[in-house]
Amino acid sequence: MAERADLMSTVPDPDPLMEKEPVPGFEPLIVTIACHYCSYAAADLAGSMRLQYPPNIRIIRTPCTGKVDVLYILKAFEEGADGVYVAGCEEGGCHFDIGNLYAKQRIYYAKKLIQQVGLEPERVEMFNIAASAGPRFAEVAALMTERVKRLGPSPINIKRI
Amino acid sequence: MIIAEQKPLEEIREMLGDAKKVMVLGCGACVTICFAGGSKEVGILSSQLRIAAKKDGKELEVIEDTIERQCENEFFESVKDKMKEADVVLSIACGVGVQTIAELFPDIIVLPGLNTTSFGRPKEPGVFAEYCGGCGDCILDLTGGICPIARCSKSLLNGPCGGSENGMCEVDPKTIQCAWHLIFEKLEKMGRLDQIEKINPPKDWSNSMSGGVRNIVREDLLEVKLES
Amino acid sequence: MKSNSNLEKVFASGQLAVTGELGPPKGTNIKVIEEKAKHLKGMVDAVNLTDNQTAIVRLSSIASAKILLDIGLEPVMQMVCRDRNRLAMQSDLFGAVALGVRNMLCLSGDHQVFGNHPQAKNVYDIDSVQMINMVKTMRDDGKLLSGDEIDGEFKMFIGAAENPFGDPFASRVPRLAKKIAAGVDFIQTQCIYDMERFKKWMEGARARGLHEKCFIMAGVTPLKSVGMANYMNNKVSGISIPEDIIKRMKGVPKEQQAEEGIKIMVEQIDELRKVEGIKGIHLMAIEWEHRVPELVERAGLLPRPKFD
Numbered sequence: 001m002a003e004r005a006d007l008m009s010t011v012p013d014p015d016p017l018m019e020k021e022p023v024p025g026f027e028p029l030i031v032t033i034a035c036h037y038c039s040y041a042a043a044d045l046a047g048s049m050r051l052q053y054p055p056n057i058r059i060i061r062t063p064c065t066g067k068v069d070v071l072y073i074l075k076a077f078e079e080g081a082d083g084v085y086v087a088g089c090e091e092g093g094c095h096f097d098i099g100n101l102y103a104k105q106r107i108y109y110a111k112k113l114i115q116q117v118g119l120e121p122e123r124v125e126m127f128n129i130a131a132s133a134g135p136r137f138a139e140v141a142a143l144m145t146e147r148v149k150r151l152g153p154s155p156i157n158i159k160r161i
Numbered sequence: 162m163i164i165a166e167q168k169p170l171e172e173i174r175e176m177l178g179d180a181k182k183v184m185v186l187g188c189g190a191c192v193t194i195c196f197a198g199g200s201k202e203v204g205i206l207s208s209q210l211r212i213a214a215k216k217d218g219k220e221l222e223v224i225e226d227t228i229e230r231q232c233e234n235e236f237f238e239s240v241k242d243k244m245k246e247a248d249v250v251l252s253i254a255c256g257v258g259v260q261t262i263a264e265l266f267p268d269i270i271v272l273p274g275l276n277t278t279s280f281g282r283p284k285e286p287g288v289f290a291e292y293c294g295g296c297g298d299c300i301l302d303l304t305g306g307i308c309p310i311a312r313c314s315k316s317l318l319n320g321p322c323g324g325s326e327n328g329m330c331e332v333d334p335k336t337i338q339c340a341w342h343l344i345f346e347k348l349e350k351m352g353r354l355d356q357i358e359k360i361n362p363p364k365d366w367s368n369s370m371s372g373g374v375r376n377i378v379r380e381d382l383l384e385v386k387l388e389s
Numbered sequence: 390m391k392s393n394s395n396l397e398k399v400f401a402s403g404q405l406a407v408t409g410e411l412g413p414p415k416g417t418n419i420k421v422i423e424e425k426a427k428h429l430k431g432m433v434d435a436v437n438l439t440d441n442q443t444a445i446v447r448l449s450s451i452a453s454a455k456i457l458l459d460i461g462l463e464p465v466m467q468m469v470c471r472d473r474n475r476l477a478m479q480s481d482l483f484g485a486v487a488l489g490v491r492n493m494l495c496l497s498g499d500h501q502v503f504g505n506h507p508q509a510k511n512v513y514d515i516d517s518v519q520m521i522n523m524v525k526t527m528r529d530d531g532k533l534l535s536g537d538e539i540d541g542e543f544k545m546f547i548g549a550a551e552n553p554f555g556d557p558f559a560s561r562v563p564r565l566a567k568k569i570a571a572g573v574d575f576i577q578t579q580c581i582y583d584m585e586r587f588k589k590w591m592e593g594a595r596a597r598g599l600h601e602k603c604f605i606m607a608g609v610t611p612l613k614s615v616g617m618a619n620y621m622n623n624k625v626s627g628i629s630i631p632e633d634i635i636k637r638m639k640g641v642p643k644e645q646q647a648e649e650g651i652k653i654m655v656e657q658i659d660e661l662r663k664v665e666g667i668k669g670i671h672l673m674a675i676e677w678e679h680r681v682p683e684l685v686e687r688a689g690l691l692p693r694p695k696f697d
């Protein structure tokens with residue numbers, strides 16, 4: 001099982017979610033929004049290093065996480081995603097200086113928005129992954145998958161168990 | 162501009178009741194600037210409504226649209242057919258927009274998605290502050306350009322009261338600046354402290370809402386109708 | 390004489406005036422007033438009756454003033470701008486004068502968010518400075534704010550509060566001047582703990598001769614405990630208690646804190662009455678009315694003058 005991918009993320013430490021058991025037989029669908037300059041490059045690197053990470057994630061590339069709008073996140077849930085996470089450069093290392101910091105604020109806002117409609121706020125998180133951190137990319141993918149497995153299917157598509 | 166904020170989602174859903182087809186209609190003016198009722202917010206709110214309905218296993222179709230201004234008749238031309246198709250129109254314009262729809266389309270059920278709060282401006286990114294109370298008798302000339310009607314929690318005309326501390330108002334020392342502290346500093350800077358000792362007389366509130374509904378008629382602008 | 394009130398007479402006689410304060414009950418139980426009044430009788434020259442203080446609904450200050458008059462104590466009726474517009478104020482003032490009230494205090498009033506009806510719509514039609522001026526016009530010109538003549542005599546000794554500890558500090562003397570220009574007869578200050586700042590304020594007032602244009606009464610409140618001191622320091626806006634006073638309170642065991650608070654108060658009163666321009670002491674012994682006889686005795690404020 002994946003360890004908590006530490007350093008920078010909106011995941012609390014310790015993470016009470018990981019104390020739960022995963023919902024048996026559930027394979028979540030997770031949307032990963034990764035920025036071109038860091039996290040997407042890290043994903044590439046993970047691939048060329050032949051690192052294993054769960055097939056549950058679907059990666060969308062954005063020029064910068066600062067481009068991420070809460071609407072993208074809501075749309076993902078509306079279309080059936082069980083979890084969404086945004087992966088940007090490390091704080092202080094954003095190619096556009098502060099795009100990832102704006103993204104983080106929006107992630108907290110998105111948590112509120114999905115909570116209002118009855119989804120667990122833990123379904124949305126933000127991670128910071130440097131371009132050189134291929135292994136961390138794989139780690140984060142595994143961690144988020146494990147977390148969402150514990151949350152179970154999104155309440156709007158229970159049937160997918 | 163007019164400042165507004167979205168009503169709690171729960172309240173909106175309650176208002177919508179069992180409507181099967183809802184049109185969320187945004188406004189491209191003030192409420193777009195204050196991120197309460199522009200096309201972006203139409204998208205977010207509509208998406209939330211759809212997710213919530215799916216979660217509850219309810220049937221709901223949400224149509225989205227935004228027009229330039231909801232307070233003027235002519236902008237409804239492009240959306241009026243769509244509006245009529247919906248069971249209800251959820252307007253996320255200010256209260257004026259909602260009422261314009263109610264007046265122009267007596268057969269359409271229109272619901273307010275926002276709480277309209279004040280006249281103000283985006284003071285800094287993410288901060289929308291109240292600046293004017295629409296008192297109908299502007300006295301900014303006396304107060305260094307800072308409005309004590311809207312920006313003093315007690316609308317005092319001869320402040321500051323005893324609750325002013327470190328520049329902040331006792332009503333909420335975290336978010337409300339004391340208007341009279343600002344006025345004092347401004348007048349001091351302008352070398353017009355004599356002004357602060359002049360007693361501002363009781364205000365004539367008859368120009369405000371206290372005098373009844375205020376409709377302005379400009380004869381020169383009235384529609385000219387040809388006698389047939 | 391503007392009002393012929395006892396308080397005015399004390400000032401006129403050149404003696405140090407003393408006023409107390411009484412919070413009316415949160416209901417109709419007038420025994421509360423009678424009980425508190427019993428302790429104040431003969432101990433102070435007049436008693437403030439708060440008007441829905443901290444925006445909490447209480448027996449009205451007018452009715453309380455009448456009850457006090459019946460007991461034989463002189464009221465200082467407080468009136469806030471929060472709850473009444475100019476119509477209600479003037480009509481209530483007629484009522485008060487007709488019932489025999491001769492002193493009043495014009496206040497902005499605490500904002501309703503602090504009280505038990507934070508959902509209320511406030512009034513603030515006129516502010517405290519304008520109220521002072523309105524009452525003065527009623528008294529001196531026999532006219533309402535509208536200019537209409539008043540039918541009958543209207544006598545009133547007009548007071549107001551001033552907070553030397555509010556910010557910006559530089560606005561506090563001008564504001565006093567403004568209240569004087571509006572027609573105030575006497576001023577009661579917010580409770581004083583920060584002696585240095587208070588003296589600075591008085592210095593500013595004296596520099597402009599304001600101490601001779603109205604009677605300034607220094608506000609004092611005995612601290613009952615360290616808890617109360619901390620509460621007032623942190624929670625009540627416009628009050629700051631210097632570190633050394635809090636230290637002094639902390640320095641004694643809990644059972645002796647009240648006694649220490651009284652000692653501090655007595656010292657404060659001694660110091661305040663020596664300040665040039667101070668014409669009276671306003672003693673706000675909050676929910677401590679029964680201790681007032683002891684407090685004024687120990688502060689050397691007895692006996693109170695009597696006039697025929």
Ligand code: SF4
Nearest residue numbers: 293294296299300308
């Ligand atoms: S004085 Fe009146 S009109 Fe002028 S800014 Fe204030 S509320 Fe608005």
Ligand code: SF4
Nearest residue numbers: 313320322325330339
């Ligand atoms: S603290 Fe300032 S803004 Fe607040 S009520 Fe008093 S004068 Fe007005």
